[in-house]
Amino acid sequence: MFNSNICLIFAFQTPSNMSIDKKEHIMNVAMELFAEKGFEGTSIRELANRADVNIAMINYYFGSKEKLFEALLENKARFMREKIEAIHNDKSLSEIEKINLIIEGYVTRFLSQPGLHRVLQQELLVSQRVTLHQNVINLFVKNTEDVVAIIEKGIRKKVFKKVDPQLLFASVIGTINQIMVSRTMCNMLMEKEKDFNPYADPQLKKRLLNHIKQMVQDHLLTHTELQKTK
Amino acid sequence: MFNSNICLIFAFQTPSNMSIDKKEHIMNVAMELFAEKGFEGTSIRELANRADVNIAMINYYFGSKEKLFEALLENKARFMREKIEAIHNDKSLSEIEKINLIIEGYVTRFLSQPGLHRVLQQELLVSQRVTLHQNVINLFVKNTEDVVAIIEKGIRKKVFKKVDPQLLFASVIGTINQIMVSRTMCNMLMEKEKDFNPYADPQLKKRLLNHIKQMVQDHLLTHTELQKTK
DNA sequence: TTGAATTAAACAAACGTTTAATTTAATTTT
DNA sequence: AAAATTAAATTAAACGTTTGTTTAATTCAA
Incomplete structure (x- = not known):
């Protein structure tokens, strides 16, 4: 509850690039989790939680869990x-x-x-x-x-x-x-x-x-x- | 690690080899599947299906999916x-x-x-x-x-x-x-x-x-x- | 005012596990 | 040896969660 408020404050301060940073951020956390628990062992919910974003954002940005994985490897x-x-x-x-x-x-x-x-x-x-x-x-x-x-x-x-x-x-x-x-x-x-x-x-x-x-x-x-x- | 195996062997002192063969058989199929799809990527249902046994038999024999995995490694x-x-x-x-x-x-x-x-x-x-x-x-x-x-x-x-x-x-x-x-x-x-x-x-x-x-x-x-x- | 970003809630499907009933096999009693 | 008894093996169905994904409403920036 508090976190989301804090996030909103920061969203004001950092203007337009927030979404790109967020994508980057999700990918970094995803890499962490996939490395730890494997692809099937990682749940979207845990990922969203650890990255401090809404569950729906992951599919909004990447389309699906698998496509997120592909983007990750393609990127790195x-x-x-x-x-x-x-x-x-x-x-x-x-x-x-x-x-x-x-x-x-x-x-x-x-x-x-x-x-x-x-x-x-x-x-x-x-x-x-x-x-x-x-x-x-x-x-x-x-x-x-x-x-x-x-x-x-x-x-x-x-x-x-x-x-x-x-x-x-x-x-x-x-x-x-x-x-x-x-x-x-x-x-x-x-x-x-x-x-x-x-x-x-x-x-x-x-x-x-x-x-x-x-x-x-x-x-x-x-x-x-x-x-x-x- | 050893204890579980020994316990299981003594638990079913039934000379009827059918059950032991079936256990063996499940473990072999499980190895196949785990190797292919990983532990989290393998479902009990798919395993039961491929091994041609009832889903409940896996928990009946091994207690849980994870214990099956342990038995597998302990055994081999x-x-x-x-x-x-x-x-x-x-x-x-x-x-x-x-x-x-x-x-x-x-x-x-x-x-x-x-x-x-x-x-x-x-x-x-x-x-x-x-x-x-x-x-x-x-x-x-x-x-x-x-x-x-x-x-x-x-x-x-x-x-x-x-x-x-x-x-x-x-x-x-x-x-x-x-x-x-x-x-x-x-x-x-x-x-x-x-x-x-x-x-x-x-x-x-x-x-x-x-x-x-x-x-x-x-x-x-x-x-x-x-x-x-x- | 418009389109993108974000949200909480709901979705159906799949998951591991348990239950309760039934079949099968072995043991005991008659 | 046949019948009765008991325990183990097996089953189909249901359990409650959790899964990835979608929806529909809301907030935000421009």
Whole structure:
């Protein structure tokens, strides 16, 4: 009751852009909730409540819960595409430099947006909303193709040894995913207190970057004879 | 966790296997559905329908939808624990052999149970059902601790170079996860037809095993000087 | 005065769960 | 061995909530 009054006062003070801000605001809260509870686990009512708007406003702005979800991903998820394309086409960079830049890009982006990462991962995992599911896949496959092309060029140039490019990229992304999948788990593995936010910790970022780069480089540049297991 | 299972087994001492088979059957169908649509995305009615049992039977057997889910994980998710413990304590194995055996164990187990993997991953990603969520985490953390101990022993013995044990294990699991997260995506990456089942393909298994083992071994046994990026 | 923004209330549909009645199977009594 | 008794398994129907969405009235800014 009090809140709505306060809101009305602020509505007077901020003139026309209120509606755009409100849309933005709803999307931010939605990202938070979807990341926490998943798409089906989040109710419009809870979202409206947390965002402090009327239930009807969500359908008024976005049409439906699912369209809100689509708008969310459309708005936030294209992020790595242009970056990777740019790196791929930059002729001043060596292959190993490109790989390192891509690793840095992913680590930076995912660590700074844990919620988005969580939502994307959920959408990959669950195949309920078919076209959205497919969109996320396509985005990822395109990125993989670029990275694979870079690695294959390095192999042809004989600066890399023969590796499995698709699976190597899967290892890079998979490592980050494994860290992002659960904050609690991450803290336990990294021996931090329970309510620490590891994703904002520059030390974790450094550690993660270092591990991935070193592992990828060791794998790309050297060859050890595989041990046999009987 | 154990108690509930034991209790249920003793509760129906009826030798009539029909009921136990039916329970088994419901759990299998539930795994299928949860893997496809997630926990909240699956309705009791749809589950009952697909399993060809009355809706009430699910609550009759399991008490609730959530308890069914718990029973499911309790029944199927303990798998790697004993195996890793056994490998960890086996004194006839070298460190690198242990690591390879663990990699083989995970790959084999996950590839043979894609649904279970999917459900576990979802439960890590979503923190709705708190204790269940924590159980999955604990299971995973315990496994990590064993693997970390093995790697650290290898480092002390100077058969491994100094690496980040936690993150290396994250890379192993993460690579497998990345393959398991979406069948469609996996097929696109591996250039298979759309309705191919990659997880049953021995060639993919071989390829995955080979990549992970080789990458881990390169990383553990050799050292390359890290390139600087400005 | 007009069109957009916002609201409370109502909507039907779907949800997980419970009930109460009935069928089936096993055990006990005759 | 047949009948009676008891308990478990199964069912259809209903329960009260909650879901996403819509409506129709009201407030707001221009």
